[in-house]
Amino acid sequence: MKILSDTTGAMPDVATQTAPRFGAPLEWVGMDGIDAPIRFDAGDGAPQVAAAKIGAFVNLARPDVRGIHMSRLYLMVDEYLGSRTLDAGTLDAMLRAFLDSHAGLADRARVDIRFQHLVRRRALRSDNSGWRAYPVAIEATRDARGFHLGLTTEVTYSSTCPASAALARQLIQERFATDFAADAPLDRAAVLAWLGSEQGIVATPHAQRSVARLQVRYAAGATPNLIGLLDAVEGALGTPAQTAVKREDEQAFALANGGNLMFCEDAARRIQRVLDGDAGLAGFQVRLEHQESLHAHDAVAFTST
Numbered sequence: 001m002k003i004l005s006d007t008t009g010a011m012p013d014v015a016t017q018t019a020p021r022f023g024a025p026l027e028w029v030g031m032d033g034i035d036a037p038i039r040f041d042a043g044d045g046a047p048q049v050a051a052a053k054i055g056a057f058v059n060l061a062r063p064d065v066r067g068i069h070m071s072r073l074y075l076m077v078d079e080y081l082g083s084r085t086l087d088a089g090t091l092d093a094m095l096r097a098f099l100d101s102h103a104g105l106a107d108r109a110r111v112d113i114r115f116q117h118l119v120r121r122r123a124l125r126s127d128n129s130g131w132r133a134y135p136v137a138i139e140a141t142r143d144a145r146g147f148h149l150g151l152t153t154e155v156t157y158s159s160t161c162p163a164s165a166a167l168a169r170q171l172i173q174e175r176f177a178t179d180f181a182a183d184a185p186l187d188r189a190a191v192l193a194w195l196g197s198e199q200g201i202v203a204t205p206h207a208q209r210s211v212a213r214l215q216v217r218y219a220a221g222a223t224p225n226l227i228g229l230l231d232a233v234e235g236a237l238g239t240p241a242q243t244a245v246k247r248e249d250e251q252a253f254a255l256a257n258g259g260n261l262m263f264c265e266d267a268a269r270r271i272q273r274v275l276d277g278d279a280g281l282a283g284f285q286v287r288l289e290h291q292e293s294l295h296a297h298d299a300v301a302f303t304s305t
């Protein structure tokens, strides 16, 4: 076993030890959970600073070298992400620097960045607004094929079961038939009062908090636009989780739910259409989870391209 280099001449540097017995090349080696502030522009031109957890990795292509140089990756994360806006150019420059610092040892580099991005959302009808925190994970890699950029986030929304809605409507019809005799003339005022009563509207469909996990891969040269993606997906679903809610907003939400009855399959197809139409994407993977109130397990759908 020999030491390739010892920069101080005094301190041993075991990472540089070489020996045939170390074994096979390693897919990824590095550090995960590095704390760093990042400046992220979600597409509204107002970069936000967030506390992020960073994973920084290279492959170890040399089977005979013991280890990579962790400190070099750490210092470059600090240098690149601490002062610049987090965009494709910054990420690619950092990954190139990872590789330059491991010349002869690595030919692939990767960074994972996880944080929450706050977006101010308007109420549906009242003149109020509030914050939604969207989880974001950005993954960038550089390899022999070039630079690759992906983003994962989540949209929370309400889904009202279309089957349950139909069954509830049937019960309401049956109650109507019982309460208003077929041969008696209909009293409009009585019907209006009946429609506004719990005795009349005897059944309500079940609805659930639902989560769409979106993983997108950007086409070469595309600029990630988180808010554009969120708006498109939330618009397609029609029932995103709200922030500030007054009664008028809650009523508007009830109307939106009634107009957007959704199985998880329906939600998947709505999102599929949106992402298929986004020319900036090279691909996507979506997981829909309807956290059922009918039973204690979830209804789940996946779609990808």
Ligand SMILES: Nc1nc2c(ncn2[C@@H]2O[C@H](COP(=O)(O)OP(=O)(O)OP(=O)(O)O)[C@@H](O)[C@H]2O)c(=O)[nH]1
Pocket (backbone or CB within 6 Å): 007, 013, 015, 067, 068, 069, 070, 071, 072
């Ligand atoms: N490769 C590797 N290093 C580790 C690990 N755990 C802790 N370290 C330490 O990370 C520290 C920094 O590694 P290096 O980047 O090689 O540090 P260095 O030798 O001072 O820096 P350079 O001169 O640039 O190589 C070393 O003291 C390692 O012991 C590990 O699992 N793998």
